[in-house]
Amino acid sequence: MRAWVQFCLIYIFSGHSHLTLPCSVVLWRCSLSCCMPPFILNGSQLYTYSVCNVGEHEQDNWLRTTFIQRRPSASRVFVELQFIVRDCNSFDGSSLTCKETFNLFSSESDADIGTSFRKGQFKKVATIAPDEITSRNELRINTETRVVESLSRKGFYLAFQDIGACMALLSVRVYYKTCPATVKSLAAFPETVAGGGVNQALREVAGACVENAVSEEPPRIYCTVDGEWVVPVGQCQCMPGYEAVNDTCRDCQPGFFKAFVSNDACELCPVNTKLLSSGALLCPCAEDFYRAPDDPTTGPCSGLPSAPRELVATTTQLAAGKLQLSWSPPEDTGGRSDISYSVECRRCEGTACQPCGEKVRLEPASTGLMDTRVAVSELEPHLNYTFTVEAHSGVSLFASQGLPRSNRHVGSMCYLIFQSPPFLQLYQDDNLDVTTYTVLILEKSSVQISDLSPGTAYLFRVQALSPEGSPGGSSIEDEFETLTEVDGNERIKEKRTILGFWSEIIITDVSFLLFRRRNSHSRQGPEDTYFSSSEQLKPLKTYVDPHTYEDPNMAILKFASEIHPSHVTKQKVIGAGEFGEVYRGILKAPGRKEGAVAIKTLKPGYSEKQRQDFLSEASIMGQFSHQNIIRLEGVVTKFKHAMIVTEYMENGALDKYLKDRDGEMPSFQLVGMMYGIAAGMKYLSDMSYVHRDLAARNILVNNNLECKVSDFGLSRVLEDDPEGTYTTSGGKIPIRWTAPEAIAYRKFTSASDVWSFGIVMWEVMAFGERPYWDMSNCEVMKAINEAFRLPAPMDCPSAVYQLMLQCWLQDRSKRPRFPDIVSLLDKLLRSPESLKAIADFDPRVSIRLPSTSGSDGSPFRSVAEWLESIKMSQYSENFTCAGVVTMDQVLQMKNVDIKNIGVRLPGHLKRIAYSILGLKDQTSTLSVFAV
Template sequence: MRQYAAVTITTNQAAPSPVTVIRKEKTSRNSVSLSWQEPERPNGIILDYEIKYYEKEEQETSYTILRARGCNVSLNGLKPNTAYLLQIRARTAAGYGASSPSPSFQFETSPDSAFSISSESSQVVLIAISSAVAIILLTVLLYVLIGRFCCRSKSKHPDEKRLHFGNGHLRLPGIRTYVDPHTYEDPSQAVHEFAKELDASCIAIDKVVGAGEFGEVCSGRLKLPSKKEICVAIKTLKGGYTDKQRRDFLAEASIMGQFDHPNIIRLEGVVTRSKPVMIVTEYMENGSLDSFLRKHDAQFTGIQLVGMLRGIASGMKYLSDMGYVHRDLAARNILVNSNLVCKVSDFGLSRVLEDDPEAAYTTRGGKIPIRWTAPEAIAYRKFTSSSDAWSYGIVLWEVMSYGERPYWEMSNQDAVDEGYRLPPPMDCPATLYQLMLDCWQKEERNNRPKFEQIVSILDKLIRNPGSLKITANTTSRPANLLLDRSSSEVPAMGTVGDWMDGMRTLPCKEAFSGVSYSSCDTLAKTSTEDLKKVGVTIVGPQKKIVSSLKALDSHTKNGPVPV
């Protein structure tokens, strides 16, 4: 029989297609304004455009490069009456597309005489421009006065005035800030401003893959006119909903639609004008990160895991920079695609920060995921980017433990209120465990690392993989994991049996005497139920505890060690 091996290879997404349509909007003697159409096949979210231009006579020996977020640019500092050649290419997470057009787009600046007009003509032009500006200002003033007279806002938010200016909110050049949809008097206005309305006929639902808070979650396909069909995830709103449920359901789309980052789940659009009401997002083939890791336990390299963590941190840095607090960062709310790219999702619990970067958002009730939440957020219901950093430390632990439940079966009182800190997962690099401990600083939350710092730390680890070989263990990590308590001297024990005899909890001794304890193997044969009957609870996976005790027994052959 001939032997063979089957290999499955998944290529990365394609780069964007060339920009083919470029228009010259306005020309002067020293500048030109250009616009262009988005590539026919963007193949992902376009991050920016690269504009390269140079004098035609210099044949690209000297050129200038600009970058633009939108589909227009003004080129300044040009020579009068000179021909220039220009190339534009788009960039996505997959990289730059091909430069276009070919041959290069050519434009010419105006000669010096183009603006040599008479003083009489200058006065006419000046009067016309002044009149137009006066009319526009008068129109805006009347619109504002009429709006204030006819409609009194019910919102108590001090920022609402700016939210009714500039199509919903004020956008400063080069600065993107998150706008809380709950500040809109009419929430549907936020949905239509930040989310694209889709025709239900363009959506085909294939199967139900899960259930959400408001209805079913399905996988399907989206086919827009003149666009390639793509796989999508579809959240539906179940029938019989109230107006409040509809608003809360669509609020997540209003939030998600404001974000544009490779590590944030991408919103494709919403369906609000027909039933069922739907939120359509990109489809993530591997589902949630926690279940994906449990399914592939110990199958990834350290660099792969750090790459996943770096993507999550990059997405959180983007949210933090926009003044946005997630409040529910956990591995279950991270989605993974076929290329192992991790993207932050689930924005149902999130709220905006105040203008003051030190301010915190106080919740108005609702459930808090305690095992992932910072102590100050639990105690005072105040959330900041620092509390998100605490949650990121828990996500870091989840990833390195391949999806184990934080704090295992410990009660919330023991897990959080008593100041317990999770031990390092098996084979966890010491640098990553130290990062976890930095994220879990309780007293000084401002000392927790910022997401920008976390991204930088992970980048250094990726560039220096050798640093991941030093693992955190009982000798390298802090001896006292109850960080809020003073440490005490731990006696040296000769064997695990000595340790058991030295325990002051009598039920523990009775449990092991009841099964004729003689070695670590007998612990593995003792059922959790039998231990619970005498007041003993195994905290953590029993097999891993047994393996740790076996390792301790082997060390004691060379002399006593601290337990």
């Protein structure tokens, strides 16, 4: 949202006389009217503020607004200007004082100072250069927007300075941006003026959970300077009994429930539960159904198991006094898997029955049986035994009157006649005055005993049984001791003993030997060596830092040739640099072929230090001679208006050039552009030079699509120390392009330039996309430290993306060097088939948005919103005219449909098609997880 202000303008002639003119500015109508003579445009009268004193020297004309009151929280405002600037070449015989730019100034105040005006109160905001210049026959209106930041007082003034241009100011619009009131993650946030306070990019805004929602920490979000919400913190979640529906928490519908605080949908009540009315937290069990103590309260309820079936008693052939009981599981388990069994034994003499007690043994146990069988022994003769088997489950304890009769299976049997094999008694001496024994009924004259404890003495005695089953004579006791484990894993001995009536013993030893390999190879120390040889540790230093000269002018004379200003013709403003305007022009010097050049100028009123800093870049460029480094043609230093003249690059900055040709260039051509940049950087690194600001915006492209490294304003030479680093004392760092060690310690090496080159490679393959998209600098640094790396751009060859990842290694000593990069790119260009393998591409990551949702994670509300999110808003009308007005219709589109509505550029076609692919993929998985 934008808010506008209304103000008047005060015209000041040459900075000396003050004149207040009655005028009315209706900014929201984008028009400005006052008492100046109008001119006719398209049949309409336009009232303007104009000036055209190009024939006079030392022009200094000012135009100031009236007092503009500032909303207390609006520390950043935008100034939109509509203006006309006339071509200086259209004046016959005009002097060289003609300008084609003007300046914007601002001044803060806590009160309206009326017509009082002092230039010293104002600070410069920007130099305004036209994109199109008005000639004699054609009128061209320019629109430019600039930002006035760090406002802190009650109001401010704007002022416009003319220093010799022929121009007209048509309208001025001043506004600020707001983040609109919104609901994100069930938290409501009020409308907020964009941006933070002074020197802050973000404004933290506290929110409140919507009704029936809570959060562990107070929800908050940040409002950016561009009026966008980012980084929500403290997600709100719906309370139990409520589910998230759009931006609200709605109570669960009848038959549904939700037990916990979450944003999950309400669940259908499980089986065997009661269906309650709306807003249920839990579904209680229906009658005769229960939940076990360990069952989740949100799970189904279970009934009691039915009785076990087919109870059978089987006598053994090998030993008297034993039988085996077996049965089948219950037909109805009550819906549970934790079924167990218990066996009850009763002995009966006549009509009197009593529990068997300990006289009868049940193995493995009488309760908690998981298997459907049990062995019974030590039954006495001439008695009747009754066995009852009961089925249990986890909910058995919850039955109000215990297990019903239907859970039991009852059977009876008579005493069996035993046979009389021998039996073995085994005593264990554990040196604790505690003796245990086991009796084994043997069918043979030998037995194998296993699973003996190590380091334990065992006594063995063999005894025979009479035919009636009574014990007979026994052998003498024999003692044997098992071996003790030695050194845990190094030597283990197992003793297996076969005992007969004559105590025959067989011992088997098994030994294991553990070998340890010791690696005597010494590892490389932790020294940080970026170069791999002693010669490379101290590269030949051919570059000379101009700042080391006692007289900087000597460096300029040594490394740059002087040009007479009459040999330079300025044609058109193509930009504004730090020190002044940049022109396209013609250089026609004696002995040289006439050619196009770029001309950097020094703004009027400069200091001597500014002049030296301006010309120092020429001293740097003048030392370089490489086809992939911007070439210095010469300098103008012996006249009042200093200039730096370089070769002219017709296609401008690489990032803008690629954006205008999104998807139109093949991978082979893009890799060729990377090769040129790498060759230029290899040349700089061979000269022991670090660029520090390598980015696509600082690469220039000529008509032959040659890429050349430019902008040496941040560049510094490597020091002579082994690490070859340069430590800055401050200044700004381009975070998105800078290696993590350079951000953390402000130390720059050729290795940090390699990291930046990897980012440039990504920009090239992504056709000028902004690295890390809309992430803030803090988010970028945090992500890099957490090992996040930019994903492969769309249609990026796998070999190229692997080289990017190598450039982004955290350990700078492991990154490739520029000679290695040049060599690899050369091999790729010589083998075009190596570029056919494409790296994995995820449109939901690379387009930087959830494929089926807007910035707040909710589904796109319109086709226009979706197109805006993927930067394809120019096709909104195409979709509307084709009748594609809903996102459901978008999901049905195929590539041929996209072409038919008028999307022809390959890059745009791919971007839209990949986004729709992500939409379909996300739609099919929304019910499973949230992206």
